[in-house]
Amino acid sequence: MEKKNINNVKMGKDVKIFDFVNLYGCEIGDGTKVGTFVEIQKGATIGKNCKISSHSFICEGVHIDDNCFIGHNVTFINDKFPRATNPDGSMQTEADWKLEETFIKKGVSVGSSSTILCGITIGENSIIGAGAVVTKDVPPNSIVAGVPAKIIKKL
Secondary structure: OOOEEEOOEEEOOOOEEOOOOEEOOOEEOOOOEEOOOOEEOOOOEEOOOOEEOOOOEEOOOEEEOOOOEEOOOOEEOOOOOOOOEOOOOOEOOHHHOOOOOEEEOOOOEEOOOOEEOOOOEEOOOOEEOOOOEEOOOEOOOEEEEOOOOEEEEEO
């Protein structure tokens, strides 16, 4: 299997990256497509045969399994208590906050303009409705929607 390494990005075979994408220190599996104006940060992993739609933000600590769909303008969060500065007024650095990982399991679809908070797992084959704010784990084979997201149907 041929792997490319650009900006410390590990890319599998037949990955398609559209224009104006910011990738660094991440991993993208075979056959995945990444749309325009997407950012994927260091330490994020994207599985095989995924579709990442335009304007989405996949931050450090997000792990997306194979065969997932990420809609347009989806935002992932990796810090439960984000701050610009420390109590003493100094700017925060990487040492001043705790990375909270998020796991998107195989076959998940995330609707456009959803926000996925950190420290959660979205179970296999689940569907996240457009505009949802996911604040807690989603069981496998569930459809969730709303703010905050709630289960509306089991598949």
